[in-house]
Every structure is written in C-alpha cells, then in structure tokens.
Amino acid sequence: MDGIDRKILMQLQENAKQNTKEIAGKVGLSVTPTYERIKKLEQGEVIRAYVALLDRAKIGKKLIAYCQVTLTKQQKKLADNFKREVLLLPDIMECHQVSGNFDYLLKIAVDDIAGFHEFINERLSIINGIATIHTSFVLDSVKDSTAYNL
C-alpha cells in the first residue's frame, strides 16, 4: 500500500465507474499494473464494496435525524440487546457507540415527520433499556461524502 494505491483508492472513492485506462492515466501507470493493484486491493478487502449512492430527495427520504441514545445502565446484556435490535431496523443507516455524554449515535432516514414519529414510537423507544433519546434534525447537508482522505 503506497502512494499509488492511495491515488487509485481516491479515484475509486470518487467514481467507481471509471475504466482501468482512465484510472491508469490519472495515477501515472499503464493499464496492467493498475489493474493488478485494483485486484489486490479488492482481494485484500481494502475495498469493502462497490455501491450506488442515491439522491435522497429523489427517493423521498426528506428527513434525516441524528438520535443520541443513552441506555439505562452500562450492562453488557442491555447493550448487546440494543445492538441486535438496531441491526433489524433498516431505517437506521448508522449506529455508532461513542464516548461522551451519551452512548449511541444513530442516523435515521425517513420520509417525513410522520415517518419519524412512527419510527420513534413504534420501533426505537420500545427497545428495552433505552433511557433517553435526543434528536437533531438535519436542516442542510453542507457535505456528505463517503470518501476517506488518503
């Protein structure tokens, strides 16, 4: 993993539909070694997946919320149960256990306020062991990238 690999990864993070020739030109190699490097990065699972990113306005997910969740106690059993339930809810796009004033940060995508209301009441708050939920709604996404800076 050297500078050229990082350049390749930067390109693939931006646009994975480029063909090998284009990427080769941008990183200063010919096609074959570029191809071999990409294959190696895929096999080594440095590249986790190739995915399509959608325009959330166009698919009707008009509301993104970040929920700060606190559990009632710091018990492994409670935490494990919480994590299991989170994985079953597809409206939760991300769930990170964090340090600080709360325990988990969730990113939720729903159609609208009604959808959020239902999500909180019917899905999230019924999970055992949740003490508090503080929500911030996204008003504007200044930047929303999946690319790491390499």
Place this chain on the structure above:
Amino acid sequence: MDGIDRKILMQLQENAKQNTKEIAGKVGLSVTPTYERIKKLEQGEVIRAYVALLDRAKIGKKLIAYCQVTLTKQQKKLADNFKREVLLLPDIMECHQVSGNFDYLLKIAVDDIAGFHEFINERLSIINGIATIHTSFVLDSVKDSTAYNL
C-alpha cells in the same frame, strides 16, 4: 419510480458490481427492461454516483469523531464562511447543519489521536466564528451503511 425500481435501487445500494442479468433475476424482470430502468435511474440522477467503500481499519483511519459545533452568532456571513472552510477540509467527511442544541454536526476521519489533535488545533478551531466544539469519539460502529430503506 415503482416497486421494481426500488428493488433495483436496493440491489445497487448493496452491490453495484452485479451484472444486469443478476439484478434482473432478483427483481423479476428480464435483462432489457432491467437495463433500461437502471439507465433511466442514472440519467434522472436518482443514482448520484457509483463509489468504492473502503475498510477504514485497513487504510489506517483508526479514529472517527463526531464534532458538535456551535457558531458565535446566527449570522449568514459567519455561516457561509464556515461552510466554505469545511468544504476545503478533506478530513471532514460530512457536515450537516442541524436543529437542536448545536449548529453543525461534523464527521471527521483521522489516523489517530495525534491526527485529531492537529486537525482541531490547526484546521478547525482557526475558522472564524466557532464558539464551541463538543466531540464524541466512535468506539464501535454497530452499523455503518450508505443504503436507504426503500
């Protein structure tokens, strides 16, 4: 945009490297109409991009931080300047203006604590108009998806 389109999008959100035939099978159509639907979704920019997702451990981004930023005043000038500066910092993967007790939520990816320290002192806190920064470090990502639930 109907149920079949949504199924196609779900597939492409999971794995964009599938060929048309595989997707066609999963959504219950033949190759041609599947292909045409995908093209239409690309041209209508419902699909924003195809990208590679990386394993952050394998590329050495060992630290993810969420920073809650408050600006000193609610002035458009300050906010515009802040947004402009944010776009120039590639370690900031996401920046969302939010409702609630703070103004902006930033997602930062760095190598380690030293990198975070430098980022805060040399890059973030020098931006004009920042009042407070509260940071939560990610201890464990229970779920980290880019897929919307369609």
Place this chain on the structure above:
DNA sequence: TATTTTACGATCGATCCCATCCATGGCAGA
C-alpha cells in the same frame, strides 16, 4: 565495486464476458 537477483512496470496480444442497442412480438389496461 561488480554482479546478480528481485520487484516493479511497459507493451502487446488473445479471449470473452457483458453492456448496449435494435427489432420483433405478446399482453394487459386505458
């Protein structure tokens, strides 16, 4: 220092899968 080995990369060529596009025909609903 001289020589050898190793580890890239460049170039070329062959193969073949699959995206891409077209044309035709069937079928259901307006």
Place this chain on the structure above:
DNA sequence: TCTGCCATGGATGGGATCGATCGTAAAATA
C-alpha cells in the same frame, strides 16, 4: 384499438482479464 410494458433474440464492440516478454532500477550479495 391504442399505448405502454415486458420477453426474447441477436448483433456489436468495448473493456475486463490474463499471459508472455522485455526493460529498468534498486537492493542484495559476492
């Protein structure tokens, strides 16, 4: 009846994929 899908089949070409050969520079070794 007409319109809008879909299915099927076929033609084409681009690009992924792989192998072989050669060149080169740095590192290892005598």
